Amino acid sequence: MRITELFQRGEFVLTAEVGPPKGIELDHLIKDAHEFLKTRVHALNVTDNQSSVMRTGSLATCKVLKDEGLLPIFQITCRDRNRIALQSDVLSAALLGIENLLLLTGDYTTLGDHPQAKPVFDLDSVSLTHAVKRIEEGFDIAGNAIDGAPPKFAKGAVVSPCSDSVDVQLAKMEAKVKAGCEYFQTQGVYEPEKFIKFMEQAKQFGVPVQLGLIIPKNVGMCRYMNANVAGVHVPDDMIEELKADKEKTKAGDTGVEICARLIRECKEYAQGVHIMSLGWENRIPEILDMAGIAPITPQV
Amino acid sequence: MLITQLKSKETIEALAKGKTVIINCHGCKEVYFAEHEADKLQKDLSGVTQIITTDYICNPDNLKLQLQKHTDVINAADTVLVFSCGVGVQTVAALFEGKRVYSCCDTYPLPGFQGVTPLNVDCGQCGECYLNGTGGICPITACSKSLLNGQCGGAKEGMCEVDKEMECGWERIYRKLEKLNKLDNMKYDTPKVRNYCNPNAEEPII
Numbered sequence: 017m018r019i020t021e022l023f024q025r026g027e028f029v030l031t032a033e034v035g036p037p038k039g040i041e042l043d044h045l046i047k048d049a050h051e052f053l054k055t056r057v058h059a060l061n062v063t064d065n066q067s068s069v070m071r072t073g074s075l076a077t078c079k080v081l082k083d084e085g086l087l088p089i090f091q092i093t094c095r096d097r098n099r100i101a102l103q104s105d106v107l108s109a110a111l112l113g114i115e116n117l118l119l120l121t122g123d124y125t126t127l128g129d130h131p132q133a134k135p136v137f138d139l140d141s142v143s144l145t146h147a148v149k150r151i152e153e154g155f156d157i158a159g160n161a162i163d164g165a166p167p168k169f170a171k172g173a174v175v176s177p178c179s180d181s182v183d184v185q186l187a188k189m190e191a192k193v194k195a196g197c198e199y200f201q202t203q204g205v206y207e208p209e210k211f212i213k214f215m216e217q218a219k220q221f222g223v224p225v226q227l228g229l230i231i232p233k234n235v236g237m238c239r240y241m242n243a244n245v246a247g248v249h250v251p252d253d254m255i256e257e258l259k260a261d262k263e264k265t266k267a268g269d270t271g272v273e274i275c276a277r278l279i280r281e282c283k284e285y286a287q288g289v290h291i292m293s294l295g296w297e298n299r300i301p302e303i304l305d306m307a308g309i310a311p312i313t314p315q316v
Numbered sequence: 317m318l319i320t321q322l323k324s325k326e327t328i329e330a331l332a333k334g335k336t337v338i339i340n341c342h343g344c345k346e347v348y349f350a351e352h353e354a355d356k357l358q359k360d361l362s363g364v365t366q367i368i369t370t371d372y373i374c375n376p377d378n379l380k381l382q383l384q385k386h387t388d389v390i391n392a393a394d395t396v397l398v399f400s401c402g403v404g405v406q407t408v409a410a411l412f413e414g415k416r417v418y419s420c421c422d423t424y425p426l427p428g429f430q431g432v433t434p435l436n437v438d439c440g441q442c443g444e445c446y447l448n449g450t451g452g453i454c455p456i457t458a459c460s461k462s463l464l465n466g467q468c469g470g471a472k473e474g475m476c477e478v479d480k481e482m483e484c485g486w487e488r489i490y491r492k493l494e495k496l497n498k499l500d501n502m503k504y505d506t507p508k509v510r511n512y513c514n515p516n517a518e519e520p521i522i
Contacts (some may be wrong), residue, residue, distance in 0.1 A: 142465035188466035
């Protein structure tokens with residue numbers, strides 16, 4: 017199923033991110049997905065060599081999750097493949113019954129564990145979205161016809177509502193919508209007022225937006241993100257709040273509470289939530305419970 | 317422009333086997349060459365029978381002419397060490413087919429062109445100039461990822477996350493277009509895609 021159908025039905029669309037391991041043992045990922053995510057989120061984003069660290073592939077992992085009765089979203093970055101390989105992988109996804117895509121430019125190579133690698137970026141998130149739309153119309157990006165009935169996807173992309181240059185981000189968002197993007201997931205949001213202000217401007221595009229959340233595990237992680245992660249800013253009072261958590265329980269309960277609070281505060285402005293739990297998949301049910309979001313009936 | 321950086325002394329010493337002829341290529345305006353360092357290093361090398369310093373060895377006819385008077389010593393040599401950019405080494409290697417010809421330099425691109433001070437402004441020589449639509453700021457060289465359709469998510473406080481000393485090229489382009497009242501330049505129907513095969517510079521960009 018394409019998750020755009022859920023948006024069209026007016027559902028509050030819930031997704032979570034899972035990252036393939038550096039290796040082929042997916043047992044842990046599958047177990048967590050069944051235990052914590054299957055009845056709580058509609059679909060699972062599978063990252064594509066996240067942070068430029070080489071791992072098992074997104075497409076293969078998507079297929080494994082689909083066979084497990086879960087609904088995967090195939091994340092595709094432009095970092096490692098040229099336009100031939102990208103379009104080929106999009107067709108391969110359709111062949112395997114993967115209908116949900118999240119189309120990204122991708123982190124730069126030097127940020128990962130193979131800094132010597134050749135950065136490709138033959139296409140970018142906008143031209144890749146256009147390429148997928150052309151495939152849906154029966155042509156590749158060079159204008160050659162595709163044999164047989166063309167596939168249809170839900171084409172998603174990302175945007176950073178809390179970027180310090182949000183106007184530049186909105187211009188890019190508009191380009192993505194023009195190229196055929198049908199839903200957005202945002203970078204991690206910690207400042208509801210910024211998100212709400214962003215949504216006031218983004219609603220002109222008429223495309224659903226899922227509030228992105230990164231579970232703030234601890235103070236160190238927040239400080240790291242503030243210093244290094246573009247588009248993410250954890251305010252000082254939230255860091256103070258997390259400090260108290262460390263003294264209390266060290267269990268990360270405050271991070272879970274913060275996520276639930278962010279959902280409650282932003283819910284009426286967003287069309288869904290996307291949770292990047294970075295290994296804390298087990299805390300997602302708690303977050304959703306505290307935010308008042310009921311379990312779902314899985315649909316594949 | 318190019319910069320030719322000397323390989324390490326150990327590497328060059330290991331390359332200089334037997335009777336060795338050195339060819340230096342100086343004087344080219346396109347190449348920054350570490351003359352003094354090369355000079356010093358060459359004095360310490362053993363087995364050197366001749367040091368030839370000339371220019372434009374990249375031109376095969378010129379090279380032949382320049383080396384005419386050294387034919388005997390080159391024929392007698394076991395190794396020819398070339399201190400030049402990568403083009404010069406290839407021309408020498410092609411001229412002396414049966415001879416061991418080694419490069420003593422690594423060649424890197426350097427921003428700027430002949431006659432100007434190298435700057436932090438560069439031309440990617442893409443053959444399909446985008447500058448008319450981007451406020452005169454090149455998306456190929458001012459953006460780490462050479463993106464054509466706007467900013468990625470990797471800018472923090474206006475700086476690029478790939479190189480924190482470098483401003484985000486697309487933020488610069490956006491601000492410039494804003495100032496020129498030309499933000500509509502970023503609105504077009506078909507996203508821009510590079511043409512790596514026979515690029516057509518005549519194509520209108522705006």
